[in-house]
Amino acid sequence: MYPSSQQHYSNCKMRPKANQALSSKVLLLGVFLAFLLLFVLRSSLSLSKENPPPTSRTIVPKASHSMKQAKAANCSPTCTKIPKSLAQALIHYSTSTITPQQTSKEISVSAKVLEKKSPCNFLVFGLGHDSLMWSTLNHGGRTVFLEEDEAWIGQIQRRFPMLESYHVTYDSKVNQADNLMDVGRGPECTAVGDPKYSMCQLALKGLPSEIYDITWDLIMVDAPTGYYQEAPGRMTAIYTAGMMARNREEGQTDVFVHDVNREVEDTFSKAFLCEGYMKKQEGRLRHFTIPSHRDGSERPFCPE
Template sequence: MTNSTKKITDIISRYYHEKIQIGSDQVNIIANAIRGRAPGCNLLVFGAGYDSALWEKINYDGYTLVVEHHPEWCRNMAQFANVKPISYPEISVKNSLPINIDNMEKHDIPNVLKEKSWDVIIVDSPPGYTDTDPGRSLSIYWASKISGPHTHIFVDDYERPVEKCYADTFVRSDDFCCFEIARWSGRKMLMLWRVGKDKGFNPVFSVDYPATRRPIRWLVNEPDFRVVMFHDATLPISDMFQLGLFDETTFAVVSFSWVVNEKRIRDLQTFFGDAAEKIGASNVFKNQVILIMNSQEEYEMAKAALPECNIAHVNNTCFLDFDLFKVDAEIEKKYDAVYNAKPLAFKRHHLTSEVDSKVFITYDVNEANEGLTALVDINEFFPTLVERNISSKKVMEVASSAYVGLSLSEVEGACYASTEYLLCGLPVVSTPSQGGRDAFYDEYNSLICAPDPNEVARSVAELKQRLLNGEITSEQIRENCIKRINFFRYSFIDALKICIRKAGINTPDERVESLVMNAIKNNNKLINSRNFWTSRVERG
């Protein structure tokens, strides 16, 4: 989680409470809209209430104005927010329908509403529960008049006749993306969101292959440029183009979990060639999409096959939070080796059979029980201990109780477990492999041995002895690994800088570096900033 995201999450956790009538999901969406316009968001809220402090805090680096017609609420909320009085003359729920435009126009828009160009407007007042309440006819009408194409407008209680009629007439339009956010509180309550046409934020959702739908994650989402990152997916980039989400300030990054072989390269050629031409996006895909490859071999193959594309050698494990995995000299060494791997055939646990003292870290799986992903009973190889489904902190502790880490698959992608071993100060015994984990190996920190149980056991014994003799140290292994992680991180940043400069965006290199590094920090594997196994992208 980035520092900014964590800050907003903390604010909502602190200031959202049961007296606030807007639902928590609705609050999160509004918060995203506000932060999408930050810093400097101009936020207008019709209605002072228990949520006033929440909006003020979420828009901490912008300007927030709350307008309220009820004197008591003005006084009570003035200590929490910038509240100014407003009046709604001669208007009630009863006389709001049918819509009378002449009646609307005879009421001048208050000057206080015209003092800013509003980025986000929330219409949550005046009350409209009974026929004698003022209702929201004027506030919705005024919101439509003082908004620009870039303005997000939220109309609460959209299920009620006045709100729906006026919002449909003055807010909804074929020129804007609008959708309804539901909240259940004994009955279905709706909020209408008219999405502002601004590149800072969009109502975009990703759908992954288990059909889970969630707001799209942005690696960087700033007014001057933004970066979206997809893991093992290129088709969503086509979706984004067709939804109008690619302007000159938008960049997409594609990373891969498995080895990029010749077939995958052919698929990419098709995507960047025929498919791109068919939807008229060839220049976008060539100029604003970056492919990152886990191994040098994959990089060279992709570069030869796709010479006009932006391709960088960036091993995925550089997105590990290396503060989670450390050398802990206080933990007693109990095992000769540790193997952190799912109980699947391609992980080749049988190669550990001659290692007498070993601990397995493993996980529940939902891969197809066939071929490379066939389920294996790892207890058949007599581990000293099996730890299942443990936290990252526990992984560090268990790994640190062993002398050597094992990586024994023949083919996969970047191997997070292997780099985690190195960050914990463990040398690694690996078999020859495809996929990129060897990008972190050298003569100091590893041995590459034949895929034979005896050779694995011999190599474990050799690296253990080197540690005991002081020929290698855990601290140096970790330090060298961090240098390699930073090398890949800066390779990624350099590739992005090139694209930004080509696009003519006047953003200093230091700003690009700072934004990307902050996104990576405390965001292990970019879980909160990367879209995994996305099948499609769609509007709200």
């Protein structure tokens, strides 16, 4: 588990409440079984299109044993096999006593969007017990995790080496939130542009270069730590997610913010992701759909 210096962090961020465990596990199993069923059905449909059934006028000779062997030899052994990542996730969540920090209803909001958009580009602020789930639900797409705790990244990578994660350093603190909110109202922060080159103090500039270059279809802000005054807080993560969405050339980005029951997540998501772009709130999770501000439309920072 977490190192001793991160005990508070692990208790808040990574461990769910006991009364959520059963409902979360049931949802996870249901989602993965549905994904498995869909995969098998698609595979069967693809095979049926390649080998259409004979018409009523066609006389089909009875297949000999040698013909059956030849047909079996020509069939790909992976044509109906579920992906390894899906199988691993299914086994992990069905046997683990630790479930994701979000509730089943909160997870379902993001899962429905992934069902429509995957495979896609999915950026997640935070690396936790739900990371394997998000990566698997975006099967075939690219899911990247940004994590503040370098030691925790090492632990997760040893268990799930297929997950793509990067260490991020945050310079902000929760006790600076009020000042950063005032800064965020300035013209340098409301001007749309690449956060990598932004003059706004809220923009994260130390991320890996390719993070700025990718057009993200979904962004989940569930980190960094934000439950005590000296913690980094999610002010810069929320602002940067919103600016990445606005700075895309066209289309829209679905942005999710967790723990909106806390003041920082509540006020910063409303201010920089905009209440006018909010589609839904379920429990502690908010879903925003932010359109491109570079597609030729003259949009204000937030819709009126």
